Each structure stands twice: as C-alpha cells, then as structure tokens.
Amino acid sequence: MAKIIRKEKLAPAVTRMIVEAEHIARERKPGQFIILQVHDDGERIPLTIADADEAAGTITIIFQVVGRTTHMLDALEEGAEIAHLVGPLGQPTHIEKFGHVVCVGGGIGAAPLFPIAQGMRHAGNRLTVILGARNSNLLILEDDMRELADELMICTDDGSAGRKALVTEQLAECCKKNPPPDLVVAIGPPIMMKFCAETTRPFNVPTVVSLNTIMIDGTGMCGGCRVTVGGQTKFVCVDGPEFDGHQVDFDNMMRRLAAYRGDEQKDHDRCHLELQISEKEGA
Amino acid sequence: MSMDHKTPEDFQKEAVELHTEYMPRKDALSPRERLGIPPQEMPAQDPVARRANFNEVATGYSAEQAQVEALRCLQCKNRPCVEGCPVRIDIPGFIQAIADGDYAQAIAIIKRNSMLPAICGRVCPQETQCQEPCTVGKALKDSSKGVAIGRLERFVADWEREQNRIKPPEVAPETGKKVAVIGSGPASLTVAADVRRAGHTVTLMEAFHKPGGVLVYGIPEFRLPKSIVQVEIDTLKAMGVEIRTNFVVGRSRQLKDLLEQDGYDAVFVGTGAGLPKFMNIDGENLIGVFSANEYLTRVNLMKAYDRDNADTPVMRSHKVAVLGGGNVAMDAARTAVRLGAEKVTIVYRRTEKEMPARVEEVEHAKEEGIEFRLLQNAKRILGTDDGRVRSLECLLYELGEPDSSGRRRPVEIPDSEFELDVDTVIVAIGNDSNPLIQQTTPEMEFNRWGNIVVNEDGATSMQRVFAGGDIVLGAATVILAMGQGRQAAAAINRMLATA
Numbered sequence: 001m002a003k004i005i006r007k008e009k010l011a012p013a014v015t016r017m018i019v020e021a022e023h024i025a026r027e028r029k030p031g032q033f034i035i036l037q038v039h040d041d042g043e044r045i046p047l048t049i050a051d052a053d054e055a056a057g058t059i060t061i062i063f064q065v066v067g068r069t070t071h072m073l074d075a076l077e078e079g080a081e082i083a084h085l086v087g088p089l090g091q092p093t094h095i096e097k098f099g100h101v102v103c104v105g106g107g108i109g110a111a112p113l114f115p116i117a118q119g120m121r122h123a124g125n126r127l128t129v130i131l132g133a134r135n136s137n138l139l140i141l142e143d144d145m146r147e148l149a150d151e152l153m154i155c156t157d158d159g160s161a162g163r164k165a166l167v168t169e170q171l172a173e174c175c176k177k178n179p180p181p182d183l184v185v186a187i188g189p190p191i192m193m194k195f196c197a198e199t200t201r202p203f204n205v206p207t208v209v210s211l212n213t214i215m216i217d218g219t220g221m222c223g224g225c226r227v228t229v230g231g232q233t234k235f236v237c238v239d240g241p242e243f244d245g246h247q248v249d250f251d252n253m254m255r256r257l258a259a260y261r262g263d264e265q266k267d268h269d270r271c272h273l274e275l276q277i278s279e280k281e282g283a
Numbered sequence: 284m285s286m287d288h289k290t291p292e293d294f295q296k297e298a299v300e301l302h303t304e305y306m307p308r309k310d311a312l313s314p315r316e317r318l319g320i321p322p323q324e325m326p327a328q329d330p331v332a333r334r335a336n337f338n339e340v341a342t343g344y345s346a347e348q349a350q351v352e353a354l355r356c357l358q359c360k361n362r363p364c365v366e367g368c369p370v371r372i373d374i375p376g377f378i379q380a381i382a383d384g385d386y387a388q389a390i391a392i393i394k395r396n397s398m399l400p401a402i403c404g405r406v407c408p409q410e411t412q413c414q415e416p417c418t419v420g421k422a423l424k425d426s427s428k429g430v431a432i433g434r435l436e437r438f439v440a441d442w443e444r445e446q447n448r449i450k451p452p453e454v455a456p457e458t459g460k461k462v463a464v465i466g467s468g469p470a471s472l473t474v475a476a477d478v479r480r481a482g483h484t485v486t487l488m489e490a491f492h493k494p495g496g497v498l499v500y501g502i503p504e505f506r507l508p509k510s511i512v513q514v515e516i517d518t519l520k521a522m523g524v525e526i527r528t529n530f531v532v533g534r535s536r537q538l539k540d541l542l543e544q545d546g547y548d549a550v551f552v553g554t555g556a557g558l559p560k561f562m563n564i565d566g567e568n569l570i571g572v573f574s575a576n577e578y579l580t581r582v583n584l585m586k587a588y589d590r591d592n593a594d595t596p597v598m599r600s601h602k603v604a605v606l607g608g609g610n611v612a613m614d615a616a617r618t619a620v621r622l623g624a625e626k627v628t629i630v631y632r633r634t635e636k637e638m639p640a641r642v643e644e645v646e647h648a649k650e651e652g653i654e655f656r657l658l659q660n661a662k663r664i665l666g667t668d669d670g671r672v673r674s675l676e677c678l679l680y681e682l683g684e685p686d687s688s689g690r691r692r693p694v695e696i697p698d699s700e701f702e703l704d705v706d707t708v709i710v711a712i713g714n715d716s717n718p719l720i721q722q723t724t725p726e727m728e729f730n731r732w733g734n735i736v737v738n739e740d741g742a743t744s745m746q747r748v749f750a751g752g753d754i755v756l757g758a759a760t761v762i763l764a765m766g767q768g769r770q771a772a773a774a775i776n777r778m779l780a781t782a
C-alpha cells in the first residue's frame with residue numbers, strides 16, 4: 001500500500017502524484033522506475049520515478065491518462081492508497097561528466113527526463129534541454145527545467161509555445177554546432193526517440209533513449225518487455241530501461257507496444273462507462 | 284461428454300466393491316493377493332468439459348479408493364520407494380496408516396519430512412522418484428502399476444485440510460534473532476516455517492505482489508488450486524512470519540545491507556530460476572511470441588483468464604504452437620486450450636520417452652486434444668506485414684548416436700523444412716537463473732550457469748547467507764526446493780543457536 005500525499009494536474013491529461021514509498025525514495029537513482037497496481041488484481045504498469053525526497057520518504061510519479069489503469073489511478077485522490085508499488089527497478093542512468101549534454105523530452109517524456117537532467121547537471125555537465133509537446137497545454141516541467149538547464153528550448157507542433165517545430169529540428173541544430181554535443185538523452189514517444197536517434201546518427205553523437213515497454217514482473221522473469229537492440233534481444237526491465245538509441249529496433253518495439261491495442265480501446269470505453277456510472281452512484 | 288471417460292462415480296462403485304472384499308482381511312492378505320488388487324485410477328474431470336474451465340482436473344481419491352490402493356502396498360523391508368524419495372518420507376509407514384484408517388497418523392508421518400504434501404502430492408514427478416522403484420510395479424512388470432504413492436499423499440493432505448485440522452506448528456519462545464528469507468517459492472516457504480518454529484523472527488521478502496513463487500504464477504489452477512498454496516501462506520502468517528511483498532532484494536534493498544544495516548542475523552536466498560530461455564531464432568520478437576512465463580503469469584497471477592473482469596489482457600489465439608516438452612510446456616499448452624484456442628500443438632525435438640513432463644500431464648494434455656509433434660523443432664517464426672506471427676517453420680529430427688550421457692541425440696534432417704500455420708508461439712524450453720542477485724551481490728560466488736554455489740548445509744560463500752531451490756539447482760522441482768530449504772533452515776537454526 002502506498003499512500004498518495006499530493007496530487008496535482010500538470011496538464012489536462014497529465015497528473016503528478018507524490019506517494020509514500022520510503023525504501024524506494026532511499027534506494028532510487030535517476031533513470032529507475034517503479035511498477036504499480038491500482039488494485040489487488042490490477043494490471044502492472046511501469047512509471048519512471050520523476051523525483052524523490054529521501055527525508056520525507058516520498059517519490060514523485062507523473063503520468064498521462066491514457067488507458068484503463070491510468071484512468072483508475074487518476075481517479076484516486078490525496079490520502080487514498082495505491083494497492084501495490086514496487087521498485088526501484090531497472091539500471092540507473094550512467095551519469096558522469098561528459099561535457100555538453102543535450103536532453104530532449106517529448107510530452108510526458110519530460111518527467112523521466114527530469115531526474116536524469118538533474119543528475120547530469122550535478123555531475124558538472126553543460127546542460128541543454130529541448131522540450132517538445134503537441135501544444136502549450138501539454139507542456140510539462142517547463143519551470144523546473146528552466147531552473148536546471150544552461151539553455152532551454154521549447155517547441156510545439158502548433159506554435160502555441162516556443163518555436164513551431166519538432167524537437168528533431170532543434171536537435172539537428174545543436175548537432176550542427178562545433179563542437180557537437182557529447183551526449184544526447186532523448187525520452188518521449190517511441191516515434192520521437194526513433195527520429196532523435198536518426199537525427200544524431202550522421203553526427204555520431206552518442207544517443208541514449210529510455211524505453212517504456214509493456215511489462216509484467218519487472219525483474220527479468222517474463223520477457224514481455226523484450227526489445228531488439230543491435231540485433232540482440234534485451235529485457236528492458238533489467239538490461240534497461242536505457243539503451244543506445246542508434247541500436248534499438250524501434251519499429252519492432254512500436255508494434256509490440258500496440259499488441260493489445262484493440263483490447264485497450266475496448267477497455268478505455270468500458271472505463272469511461274464505469275466511471276460515469278460511479279459518478280451517478282456517488283451523486 | 285467424451286465416450287470412454289470414466290466418471291468419479293464409476294471409480295467409486297468399483298472401489299466400494301473391492302473395499303468390501305479386501306478390507307475385512309486387510310492384515311491377512313498375501314503378497315499375491317495384494318498384487319491382484321486392481322490399481323486405483325485417479326478420477327478426473329471429463330476431458331471435453333474441462334477444456335472450457337480452469338478447475339482442477341484430477342479430483343482426488345475417495346476414502347475407499349485410497350484404502351484399496353493402500354492395500355496394494357507390500358510393506359517391503361528394503362523400502363525402495365523411500366530410497367527414491369528426495370526427502371525420504373516413510374512411505375510404507377504412512378500407507379499402512381491409511382490402510383488402518385488412521386489418516387491423522389498418516390499425515391503426521393509425511394510431515395516429519397515434507398512441509399508441503401498437498402502440493403507435492405499433486406506436482407511431484409512420482410513416476411521417476413518414489414514410484415519408479417516400487418516393488419509392486421516391478422512385480423507387475425509395469426512401473427505405472429506401482430503403488431500410487433503421490434495420490435495417497437494427496438488424499439491424506441486434502442483430508443487434513445478439508446477437516447480443518449491444519450494447525451500452525453508450535454513456535455519456540457522468541458530468541459530476538461532476525462532472519463530474512465528472499466523469495467516465496469517452496470524453498471523459501473519451508474525455510475520460513477522451520478526457522479520461525481525455532482523462535483526466530485522471520486521476514487519473507489517477495490518481488491511480486493503475492494507470495495508463492497512458481498506455485499502461484501507458473502503452475503496453473505487446473506493442476507494446483509491457488510487456495511491450497513494460500514493455506515500454506517496463511518499458516519506462516521499464523522506463526523507470526525512477516526510477509527513483505529513488492530520487495531526486490533538487489534533493488535529495493537541490497538542483500539549486504541540486510542545484514543549490515545537492517546540487523547538481520549541470517550539471510551536465505553530462494554529466488555528461483557526465473558529467466559526464460561528463448562530459442563534465438565528469427566522472428567522471436569514478433570507479436571504473438573511469448574515466453575511460457577509471461578503467458579502463464581498473465582493468466583494465473585494476473586487472472587487474465589477472466590477476460591471480462593481482468594485488467595491484464597492475454598492474446599486471443601486460434602492456433603498455438605508450444606515449444607518444449609516439460610511441465611511448463613504442458614501447462615502453457617493446456618492453458619491455451621482453456622483460453623479458447625482451436626488448435627494447440629506441442630513441438631518437441633526428442634521423443635515422448637525423453638519428455639521431462641510428468642506422465643500424467645502428458646496424458647491429460649493428449650486427452651484435451653493437444654497435438655504432439657515429436658522429433659520436430661522450430662527453425663524460425665514468420666510474420667505478417669504488421670509484425671504478427673503468421674507461421675512457424677519447423678525441421679524434422681531423428682535420433683542419432685548416443686551422447687556422453689547415453690541419451691541418443693536428436694539431429695536435424697536436412698531440407699526437411701515445413702510450415703505450421705499458427706498465430707501464437709509459446710517458448711517453453713526452460714529457465715536460467717535470475718541474475719538480479721548475482722549482478723548486485725559481487726561478494727557471492729556463482730557458478731558459470733549463474734547458480735549460487737553452496738555447501739551441503741546450503742551455506743553460500745557469504746557469511747550468514749544461505750541459498751536453496753532453483754537458484755542453486757537450476758530449474759528443478761518443488762520437492763528438491765523444499766528439501767534444500769529444510770537443510771538450510773536446520774543449518775541456520777544451528778548457527779543462530781550458538782551465535
């Protein structure tokens with residue numbers, strides 16, 4: 001059981017929660033994630049640890065309301081409890097002084113990116129952050145990143161905030177500079193990570209991506225999270241979640257992510273139905 | 284209903300007649316007469332009906348069946364069955380108690396050596412352990428006609444549970460010593476009980492949200508009802524064992540820290556063999572290819588069989604190929620049948636004789652309509668344009684020269700490729716050891732297969748750390764895991780008594 005201490009809306013479909021999880025707060029390192037279940041038999045979903053407060057014994061999670069489980073999670077209020085929370089899982093980010101690090105966050109990807117950017121900054125790197133979103137409403141952690149980064153660039157698809165551009169355009173400009181960045185960390189929707197990796201490839205800039213696949217146990221037991229990296233099968237939950245973006249087979253990964261999409265759509269509809277019903281009951 | 288299926292009522296009718304005939308003279312029966320008593324078969328759900336449900340298949344002996352079967356035992360002086368039992372249960376002793384109608388005594392005898400009889404009675408490979416050398420089978424020149432020791436074990440264990448006679452073992456006065464038990468499979472459950480009994484404080488730490496290990500996430504309900512495992516967990520709780528779920532040692536806490544910072548006086552590692560092997564063939568990452576672990580965990584632990592209510596989905600498969608020939612393969616194939624697949628095929632590269640699965644599971648799988656393709660092996664998996672499984676390309680095999688172990692090695696027949704039309708492939712070719720503890724505990728010695736190296740007490744190379752079960756043995760069995768747990772617990776108790 002993990003109690004929700006604070007809950008706030010960051011954007012229309014994006015929620016931040018601060019949750020009691022003493023040992024996770026103590027042990028976690030940037031790049032690691034948790035798996036949670038909203039109720040006892042609920043689906044297990046991975047979420048990156050966006051921040052932690054060791055003294056208070058809490059961690060921060062940020063999620064987009066997309067499927068059945070995130071809907072149910074979003075329906076929980078402060079003081080309520082998440083049935084199961086396990087972590088920290090995965091390998092921590094490899095943090096050291098690389099020189100100039102460019103962190104690219106697409107949409108909700110800004111959340112997992114934040115602790116990594118923080119770690120990179122604290123290790124003495126020059127930090128450039130590129131945040132992208134469909135529109136200004138969906139932009140999150142802008143202020144936190146501004147405070148952290150040496151340079152912050154914002155782009156939106158519709159130009160409602162920052163430049164009207166894709167993050168890859170900004171990233172390409174960074175790569176063209178002399179010297180190019182020493183490292184790029186790109187986290188966001190798979191399609192964005194794929195194109196970020198394609199953008200940096202001709203410049204030979206090492207590019208780390210963080211993969212958010214379907215998971216069950218999160219300890220290497222099921223192989224449901226497997227991806228192809230450099231022609232080899234890797235388990236995201238134990239070998240990752242971060243991999244060399246130039247080696248990841250994103251097309252296969254995206255297909256595997258969509259494996260249950262038909263079911264999820266049905267779930268999504270059912271979920272809305274159920275929530276409405278419970279609203280009526282409550283009234 | 285299938286035509287030739289005998290119902291429990293049919294078996295019961297026969298058993299009652301035999302019971303009336305033999306029981307009055309039970310102590311005066313000659314060996315020859317005992318050998319003449321027909322072996323009692325295990326009643327089972329009708330094969331057609333059970334294809335559509337997850338209820339237990341083997342429904343268990345009636346009291347009359349159990350006693351008739353017990354009368355078949357010759358009470359051999361040399362006790363070959365005990366030699367065959369990995370934990371050396373006094374088999375003729377408990378069988379005699381059943382014949383005498385003293386079931387409480389029978390279960391007490393078993394429990395001297397085994398913690399989990401209701402489970403082992405159901406899942407042990409008796410035909411290669413205690414039943415294999417049974418004199419009755421030898422005399423009848425058919426080892427499958429030996430005394431049905433496992434079924435008798437199950438009978439008394441079920442009797443005890445159904446009569447609500449299970450009492451938590453007595454716990455000695457608190458010693459103030461603390462022991463961490465990592466994992467909650469059969470090895471860990473045994474250690475927790477035995478160490479707690481000596482009065483030590485025990486915390487069981489499990490990565491999943493439910494304790495039980497493979498017994499709950501792997502072995503399906505139709506073979507081992509989850510309520511039976513739950514009874515064992517409840518007993519531990521009643522003894523005062525603390526169960527900490529959602530706790531991954533190596534991640535939530537380092538093993539070393541348990542000893543150095545959290546005040547544990549000893550640690551037992553029973554983390555199992557949870558690392559699924561894949562074939563490393565083309566197409567293995569297509570949609571519709573699963574490890575058996577994933578498939579079974581979705582269905583068992585996450586309850587995906589209940590499609591209308593479960594949050595966790597499972598693929599709607601029509602034609603399924605399962606690769607492998609062990610219990611895991613049978614469990615996956617039989618689960619696929621129950622989830623509605625129209626055709627399920629086992630692909631195994633040796634012959635039925637070499638299949639490591641329990642004979643009963645193979646028989647049940649055949650009765651349920653699963654097709655066996657023996658001496659065949661997967662070569663690659665072919666996909667559709669949108670990345671889903673379309674078919675499985677296989678090769679024919681034949682048995683070649685015997686290898687160093689004397690087993691004839693399967694060798695592929697060149698150019699024998701053919702395609703099986705399937706939409707799902709389940710890989711069930713075994714498990715390696717889960718590397719998490721190894722990766723995070725450099726102080727501990729592992730062998731080159733990733734198994735923890737232990738001495739005869741289960742002690743590892745790390746002071747005050749013990750290990751047992753699949754993490755030591757490689758993927759093995761419930762009874763061996765339990766046996767190793769027993770030994771390690773005894774060593775932990777000895778160490779803590781003197782420390």
Ligand SMILES: Cc1cc2nc3c(=O)[nH]c(=O)nc-3n(C[C@H](O)[C@H](O)[C@H](O)COP(=O)(O)OP(=O)(O)OC[C@H]3O[C@@H](n4cnc5c(N)ncnc54)[C@H](O)[C@@H]3O)c2cc1C
Pocket residue numbers: 219406407408465466467468469470471488489490491495496497498501502530531532533553554555556557579610611614641717719720751752753754758759760761762764
């Ligand atoms: C599908 C299937 C069918 C089987 N059928 C049979 C059968 O019919 N008969 C038979 O005898 N055997 C069978 N086996 C094998 C048998 O289940 C195992 O040999 C036995 O369960 C091993 O017990 P164990 O205690 O070593 O570990 P497991 O039962 O594997 O339990 C290990 C537990 O440790 C947990 N864990 C792992 N790492 C950590 C960590 N770092 N921190 C905390 N917890 C952790 C795991 O989540 C798991 O719950 C089967 C196995 C499978 C998979």
Ligand code: SF4
Pocket residue numbers: 355356357358359362363364365374375416417418419429430432
């Ligand atoms: S070997 Fe068979 S007949 Fe002999 S004591 Fe054991 S169970 Fe009975």
Ligand code: FES
Pocket residue numbers: 214215216217218219220221222223224225226235236237238
């Ligand atoms: S989630 Fe099961 S192996 Fe990664």
